[in-house]
Amino acid sequence: PQPAPSEACARQLLLQDWAPLGGGLRLPPSLSWNVLLLRRPLYRNLLRINIYEPAPPTGPTQRPLETLGNFRGWHIRTEMLHKDLSWTVKQQCVDLLAEGLWEELLDDEQPDITVMDWFEDSRLDACVYELHVWLLAADRRSVIAQHHAAPRTTGRGAPGCWVQVSHVFRHYGPGVRFVHFLHKSKNRMVPGGLQRTRVTDSSVSVQLRE
Numbered sequence: 001p002q003p004a005p006s007e008a009c010a011r012q013l014l015l016q017d018w019a020p021l022g023g024g025l026r027l028p029p030s031l032s033w034n035v036l037l038l039r040r041p042l043y044r045n046l047l048r049i050n051i052y053e054p055a056p057p058t059g060p061t062q063r064p065l066e067t068l069g070n071f072r073g074w075h076i077r078t079e080m081l082h083k084d085l086s087w088t089v090k091q092q093c094v095d096l097l098a099e100g101l102w103e104e105l106l107d108d109e110q111p112d113i114t115v116m117d118w119f120e121d122s123r124l125d126a127c128v129y130e131l132h133v134w135l136l137a138a139d140r141r142s143v144i145a146q147h148h149a150a151p152r153t154t155g156r157g158a159p160g161c162w163v164q165v166s167h168v169f170r171h172y173g174p175g176v177r178f179v180h181f182l183h184k185s186k187n188r189m190v191p192g193g194l195q196r197t198r199v200t201d202s203s204v205s206v207q208l209r210e
Contacts, residue, residue: 006039010037018042021208025109028102039100042111045203046094047181048073065196082187085125088196091182093140094204101206107174112207115147116166117183122197123159127152128186128195131165133204136178162200171210179204 006014009035022042022172027033049070063086065076079087086116105111119129127150147167162206181204185197 005033005037007033010034013037014040018208019210025105028104031102035102041096042206042208045205046096046099046179047092047199047202047204076121077133079184079189086187086189087130088185088187089184090199091180093136094179094181096177096179096206099121103177105191106176109208110170110172110174110176112209113169113172113179114166114203114205115169115179115181116164116201116205117199118162118164118177118201119183119185120198121153121159121161121163122186122195123153123155124188124195124197125186129163129165129199130184131167132182133167133169134180134183135169135172135176136180137175137179140178140180142175144176145169 003066004010014033014037016024027036049072065071072091074090074092077089079089081087097103113135115131115133117131119131122128129151131147131149133147136142137144147169149165149167151163151165153163181202183199183202185199187194187196191197
């Protein structure tokens with residue numbers, strides 16, 4: 001293994017990536033630039049998912065979703081609706097401190113927290129996707145900020161195109177320690193089996209703000 005870089009070298013490497021906004025960052029005594037270099041908590045996807053795994057194929061199938069792709073880290077359940085419709089609900093909670101961020105940064109600097117997702121315009125219903133995100137305090141229950149979206153597509157063009165959904169949390173106030181990310185995708189039971197709305201490239205990331 002290569003020897004760990006010095007603190008000065010680790011700081012320089014990180015600030016090259018984060019410049020010019022990272023120049024004024026001050027670390028707490030419990031955190032070193034070497035640890036920060038290893039974790040790289042800024043500008044990366046903090047969700048536990050392999051975003052390069054191909055999205056589950058569409059078409060009639062009754063196989064469990066977990067067998068159709070890499071969903072390690074997600075809690076998955078099915079929410080039954082009326083008639084032949086249902087939601088697949090996937091969620092996970094990101095521990096920002098465990099990912100390498102620190103309290104002073106979150107409380108004083110309040111960097112942007114960006115959530116992003118892509119869903120398939122499957123045309124299985126008027127609304128085939130929902131996004132729900134909560135910024136939580138240390139107790140994992142107190143909500144500091146939240147965002148909810150249930151986009152409707154226009155219905156124009158060929159079905160199956162991909163639609164991006166995103167939101168940036170800014171000036172959310174002190175105390176944020178967790179990001180609870182939840183999305184829903186619509187399913188419809190047809191004579192040949194279960195058809196799913198695909199979702200891919202989900203992400204939660206933190207960026208320095210001017």
